[in-house]
Amino acid sequence: xxxxxxxxxxxxxxxxxxxxxxxxxxxxxxxxxxxxxxxxxxxxxxxxxxxxxxxxxxxxxxxxxxxxxxxxxxxxxxxxxxxxxxxxxxxxxxxxxxxxxxxxxxxxxxxxxxxxxxxxxxxxxxxxxxxxxxxxxxxxxxxxxxxxxxxxxxxxxxxxxxx
Numbered sequence: 001x002x003x004x005x006x007x008x009x010x011x012x013x014x015x016x017x018x019x020x021x022x023x024x025x026x027x028x029x030x031x032x033x034x035x036x037x038x039x040x041x042x043x044x045x046x047x048x049x050x051x052x053x054x055x056x057x058x059x060x061x062x063x064x065x066x067x068x069x070x071x072x073x074x075x076x077x078x079x080x081x082x083x084x085x086x087x088x089x090x091x092x093x094x095x096x097x098x099x100x101x102x103x104x105x106x107x108x109x110x111x112x113x114x115x116x117x118x119x120x121x122x123x124x125x126x127x128x129x130x131x132x133x134x135x136x137x138x139x140x141x142x143x144x145x146x147x148x149x150x151x152x153x154x155x156x157x158x159x160x161x162x163x
Contacts, residue, residue, distance in 0.1 A: 003114045014140035021150040027090045034152040039080045042088040044146045046075035056105045058122040063108035065100045
């Protein structure tokens with residue numbers, strides 16, 4: 001196994017956990033906040049997709065498909081305060097964009113070498129990601145970090161714990 005394979009294991013595990021947590025949620029469920037002031041899943045999904053696109057596109061230009069027109073603008077920090085369903089996308093859009101972004105990210109990971117993982121991350125991410133290895137590892141761990149919040153929302157909705 002090489003380093004890129006190990007990163008893919010992390011990404012695949014994150015995918016399994018996140019897909020499990022999201023699987024039975026409705027569009028309305030995505031707008032439930034765990035506590036006042038915390039972000040709902042709809043905003044978090046958009047944030048995750050915009051972040052993945054931006055990080056990977058900066059690291060390996062030309063490998064990421066474009067986000068839908070106007071998508072990134074819906075997931076600003078200010079938008080995180082909104083609760084109206086019309087301000088966000090239905091779950092089906094998030095899942096479609098996720099599949100596209102994830103395919104692009106894995107294509108980018110396959111395009112680089114293990115040695116490339118030691119190269120510095122793009123400058124704008126270096127305050128929290130030192131190398132390309134850090135940047136690609138983040139694509140799994142960032143989703144898992146948010147999935148912990150989804151577990152709380154699932155409990156609030158009366159859903160059974162999954163893990």
